[in-house]
Amino acid sequence: MFRAKPAAFYSGFFQLLIVHKDLVAVLLPWIHVIIGVALVLGVATRITTVVALFLLVNYMALTGVMPYGPDPISALAALALVVCLANPDIWRVGPALARWRSLSRGR
């Protein structure tokens, strides 16, 4: 069973999460799926990585993981930060869809 070790500054927000645990349990898997699909397709990549970073920072605060430690959460956060900063402009579905729509309208 997962046992949370929230950081001191996080305990207030953690209590709020516990109060609304049913809602959190429904929302989190959906947010994970949306982030994963958006990153695979390259749709709204920067905002998606910002949301992913928000979640990962919360997981770090929840589990007491340090941002500089060799841990899956912090490693994913470091990778997400690069994707966010680099603002990938290649292989995105969004611009391709926009071009296809403009072409189909004869513009």
Place this chain on the structure above:
Amino acid sequence: VTTVDTVTSDPAPASDAPRRNWRAATVPRWTVVPLRLYLAAGFLLGTAGRLANWSGWRDEVHGFLGGYLPYAPAFYRPVMSLALQHVDLFARLVFVGEALVGLSLFLGVATRLGAVIGIFLSLNYLLSKGNTPWSVNNDFAFIIGMLVVALTRAGRTFGLDVWLSRRWSRHWIW
């Protein structure tokens, strides 16, 4: 942003070229520096802990290899058995390897070589634990991170590779 400080496959793209041609897309190299420093911290902190307690580190390696041996893929078990027989040597090799990777990534010296050694180490950890690349684990995340660092020559921004690449610009290790 100048072309010197960017990761690009085609030189000097036109202003709108990246949107039309993915090969001409450029990304500022400084965006990879936080990842390089994170990976360096991961390796260096582990190394510092082992320096403080060397006998504990040898026992840790022994416990790691013995504990994960049943979970490792069949083709990799002979490597782990060999490491178990020579645990002192492997403990030293891992320590030296991690220290070199950490220093290389932190200082930005021979960054590509450091990243390649780091990928080799992390690949061995991944195989030892029997993890798969598609599961959430730090070893594969480290491999991807160091692959990014190596491909983008991340030491050429805020690293000593800036000077090394000026002197020997064509060498692959920076």
